[in-house]
Amino acid sequence: xxxxxxxxxxxxPASLAWFVGGGLLLASVVxxxxxxxxxxxxxxxIGPALFSAALLVFAFGVRGVGSITARRPVxxxxxxxxxxxxxxxxxxxxxxxDFFSNDPAxxxxxxxxxxxxxxxxxxxxxxxxxxxxxxxxxxxxxxxPAWVVAAATATWLLSQLLGAGLATLTGPNLVVWALIGLxxxxxxxxxxxxxxxxxxxxxxxxxxxxxxPPLVSTGQV
Numbered sequence: 086x087x088x089x090x091x092x093x094x095x096x097x098p099a100s101l102a103w104f105v106g107g108g109l110l111l112a113s114v115v116x117x118x119x120x121x122x123x124x125x126x127x128x129x130x131i132g133p134a135l136f137s138a139a140l141l142v143f144a145f146g147v148r149g150v151g152s153i154t155a156r157r158p159v160x161x162x163x164x165x166x167x168x169x170x171x172x173x174x175x176x177x178x179x180x181x182x183d184f185f186s187n188d189p190a191x192x193x194x195x196x197x198x199x200x201x202x203x204x205x206x207x208x209x210x211x212x213x214x215x216x217x218x219x220x221x222x223x224x225x226x227x228x229x230p231a232w233v234v235a236a237a238t239a240t241w242l243l244s245q246l247l248g249a250g251l252a253t254l255t256g257p258n259l260v261v262w263a264l265i266g267l268x269x270x271x272x273x274x275x276x277x278x279x280x281x282x283x284x285x286x287x288x289x290x291x292x293x294x295x296x297x298p299p300l301v302s303t304g305q306v
Contacts, residue, residue: 100291102142102151107283109139110276118273133175136276140168143283153221160215167208174201202241209234226282233275240268 096104117132144164146152154160177197213230220227244264 096287096291097150098146098148099151100287102147103153103283103287103290105147106139106142107280107287109135109142110280110283113139114273114276114280130172130175130179133172137168137172139280140164140171144168153216153219154212155219155221157215157219160212160219163208163211163215167205167212170201170204170208174205206234206238222286226286229282230279233279236271237268237275240264240271244268 113132113135116135117129120128120132141164142151143153144161145156149156152161154164174197213234216222217227217231244261244267247260247264
């Protein structure tokens with residue numbers, strides 16, 4: 086009897102999860118940039134939806150494999166809640182601008198708007214520290230999400246504190262717009278960086294798996 090054996094060259098679920106997550110991050114940037122001048126406001130929700138979907142893929146993996154938080158409760162919950170919170174914030178932002186452009190928004194929506202950035206920061210901080218500590222993502226890349234959050238937080242604080250002060254003293258000026266632009270560039274650049282790293286790590290993990298693949302029997306003669 087002779088066994089006919091073939092290599093299983095399909096991508097592993099873990100690699101697939103990181104590849105899909107990275108692709109969704111990059112797609113969210115492309116869609117967001119393209120949809121900026123859109124006349125129909127709800128088109129702008131596609132980008133945040135893709136970004137939130139990427140976070141959910143990173144949190145839960147594919148077929149239960151590939152979670153960058155190892156599906157541990159604290160990190161996984163923080164990442165999943167961040168995904169849902171970000172998309173909810175995008176939806177409410179459109180609702181406020183679309184339905185309450187000429188009237189004051191309800192108190193609950195205004196309260197959400199004020200708390201939005203702080204909740205985002207808290208959830209993101211918990212998630213990235215869990216990603217770094219658990220170490221599913223190989224070092225030093227496990228710290229990249231924390232660096233991205235730190236950079237985005239620093240530019241946001243700078244634009245809020247320094248920008249608000251300058252606007253109060255002199256009115257809107259080039260420095261204020263430059264700070265706002267810097268904050269946007271850091272956020273977009275961070276998402277692109279995370280997306281590229283996820284895809285590269287997915288390819289690396291897949292190559293290491295294929296270096297010694299399981300043998301799949303196709304039958305006996």
